[in-house]
Amino acid sequence: MMEAFDILTTASLWAAVLRIATPLIFGVLGALLCERAGVLNLGIEGIMTMGAMVGWLTVFLGADLWTGLAVAALSGALMGLLHAFLTVPLALSQHVSGLGITLFASSLSYYLYRLIVEVGDLPPTIAPFRPLAIPFLSDIPFLGPVLFAQTAPTYLALAAVAVLAYVLNRTPVGLAIRMTGENPHAVEAQGLDPIAIRIGAVVAGSALMAVGGAFLTMAAFNSFFPQMVQGRGWICIALVVFASWRPGKALLGALLFAFFDAYQLRLQNVVEDVPYQLFLMAPYLLSILALILVARRAQVPEALMAPYRRGER
Numbered sequence: 270m271m272e273a274f275d276i277l278t279t280a281s282l283w284a285a286v287l288r289i290a291t292p293l294i295f296g297v298l299g300a301l302l303c304e305r306a307g308v309l310n311l312g313i314e315g316i317m318t319m320g321a322m323v324g325w326l327t328v329f330l331g332a333d334l335w336t337g338l339a340v341a342a343l344s345g346a347l348m349g350l351l352h353a354f355l356t357v358p359l360a361l362s363q364h365v366s367g368l369g370i371t372l373f374a375s376s377l378s379y380y381l382y383r384l385i386v387e388v389g390d391l392p393p394t395i396a397p398f399r400p401l402a403i404p405f406l407s408d409i410p411f412l413g414p415v416l417f418a419q420t421a422p423t424y425l426a427l428a429a430v431a432v433l434a435y436v437l438n439r440t441p442v443g444l445a446i447r448m449t450g451e452n453p454h455a456v457e458a459q460g461l462d463p464i465a466i467r468i469g470a471v472v473a474g475s476a477l478m479a480v481g482g483a484f485l486t487m488a489a490f491n492s493f494f495p496q497m498v499q500g501r502g503w504i505c506i507a508l509v510v511f512a513s514w515r516p517g518k519a520l521l522g523a524l525l526f527a528f529f530d531a532y533q534l535r536l537q538n539v540v541e542d543v544p545y546q547l548f549l550m551a552p553y554l555l556s557i558l559a560l561i562l563v564a565r566r567a568q569v570p571e572a573l574m575a576p577y578r579r580g581e582r
Contacts, residue, residue, distance in 0.1 A: 311367025320479025345479020
């Protein structure tokens with residue numbers, strides 16, 4: 270038991286927590302932005318897969334890493350535009366459209382990968398983002414390796430939390446997004462277009478999701494393989510509820526799940542005679558428990574999943 274406790278005092282654990290949380294942060298922020306505008310985006314799993322493949326492929330074909338991230342974001346935005354077109358002006362089922370986007374984007378990613386990349390015994394690789402040791406700060410005991418020796422996309426994810434929180438809570442654009450998710454007819458009465466606002470939010474949110482997927486192939490790993498997203502998209506959907514649709518709490522939820530995941534990996538090495546499948550289940554079970562405890566107090570946007578038709582009341 271002492272060994273299990275000692276793990277909590279290691280800087281490597283907490284550095285891993287922030288690293289594992291990074292794709293979740295991007296994903297949950299993207300889902301949160303969509304839902305704040307009133308659109309549920311169940312296409313997140315496929316969009317993250319598409320971002321992972323497209324970002325990696327862009328770098329594999331000769332582009333730099335930042336261009337890869339940008340192209341991944343663009344691919345996510347296009348998938349988001351398709352979902353928005355089906356669910357906002359056409360008012361089709363958001364559940365069916367989202368699941369369709371997941372199946373379509375995932376399958377298209379696998380197809381394009383096998384079509385373009387020659388796969389041998391070992392998957393081809395790229396040179397991924399490397400940790401950036403910030404001078405002086407990275408030398409601080411314990412905190413230095415945890416906070417100031419991460420890859421650039423991790424810092425970008427943390428900055429995205431602050432930017433989205435500011436936009437949603439302190440700007441007219443954020444107020445329009447929040448009101449569209451609560452009462453789009455009131456937004457229409459103010460001379461704004463709820464359809465355009467919802468489409469813009471879904472496109473921007475989907476771009477964030479794709480960047481989260483790209484992190485997996487361009488920073489966490491250096492290659493692409495099927496099913497590498499491994500349900501992270503669905504975890505992000507749950508974390509939005511855990512966060513009560515607030516960016517700050519979304520960051521906390523992503524870190525909490527990442528802690529469970531990082532901790533169970535290390536526990537496997539110190540706890541014997543316990544099937545490893547139980548350790549793999551633990552992050553999801555604990556996240557479900559946390560969701561149950563918090564979700565009952567969450568205030569769902571009133572117009573979430575409610576189709577909007579101009580002029581109707």
